[in-house]
Amino acid sequence: AQTVTQSQPEMSVQEAETVTLSCTYDTSESNYYLFWYKQPPSRQMILVIRQEAYKQQNATENRFSVNFQKAAKSFSLKISDSQLGDTAMYFCALAAQGGSEKLVFGKGTKLTVNP
Amino acid sequence: AAGVIQSPRHLIKEKRETATLKCYPIPRHDTVYWYQQGPGQDPQFLISFYEKMQSDKGSIPDRFSAQQFSDYHSELNMSSLELGDSALYFCASSSVTSEETQYFGPGTRLLVL
Numbered sequence: 205a206q207t208v209t210q211s212q213p214e215m216s217v218q219e220a221e222t223v224t225l226s227c228t229y230d231t232s233e234s235n236y237y238l239f240w241y242k243q244p245p246s247r248q249m250i251l252v253i254r255q256e257a258y259k260q261q262n263a264t265e266n267r268f269s270v271n272f273q274k275a276a277k278s279f280s281l282k283i284s285d286s287q288l289g290d291t292a293m294y295f296c297a298l299a300a301q302g303g304s305e306k307l308v309f310g311k312g313t314k315l316t317v318n319p
Numbered sequence: 320a321a322g323v324i325q326s327p328r329h330l331i332k333e334k335r336e337t338a339t340l341k342c343y344p345i346p347r348h349d350t351v352y353w354y355q356q357g358p359g360q361d362p363q364f365l366i367s368f369y370e371k372m373q374s375d376k377g378s379i380p381d382r383f384s385a386q387q388f389s390d391y392h393s394e395l396n397m398s399s400l401e402l403g404d405s406a407l408y409f410c411a412s413s414s415v416t417s418e419e420t421q422y423f424g425p426g427t428r429l430l431v432l
Contacts, residue, residue, distance in 0.1 A: 247407055249423035304350045304369040307421055309361040
């Protein structure tokens, strides 16, 4: 079975500062994908960033980057220059590689960016 | 770019009624997934289809059924609705070209009274 754990139910950060959200996971799969999704108050699920487990290089998307530690099964999200629009619930998710594999989500971290 | 379309966006039903949720995947995506998200919870996988065949099944009640049609759209049929079925239902789609990344629709908010 695959599990995803987000140990920070809530976090807050000041606008323009940097914040890191934690995620750990467990899987017996050798190949898999990791994702961060953002869910703002509108409740739309928006892909933030994606990481293939076989790639050592950490993924980056503009102000968003990850710290992927495969041996430690850790996948944290760093948000730089936080903006008010980053206020949302952030879900870490895992999917085995192989096509048509379901996502397993963590419980989420509610991030509030304060002006 | 085209996104996943879900209809209806909101639905109110009485207990024991039936509901049908529709999902239109991103063009050329061949896999559709359904997730249920209760209030304050993470999304839970219900069922998925690849090339019109069921590919995986999660915690989907027997009262629910789903299928994927020849045009790749999918429908989730929910019968004998219960209060606990009130939730946000997401459809997501993916393909090899999306490198298996799942893109979500806006969701259907179902309220059972």
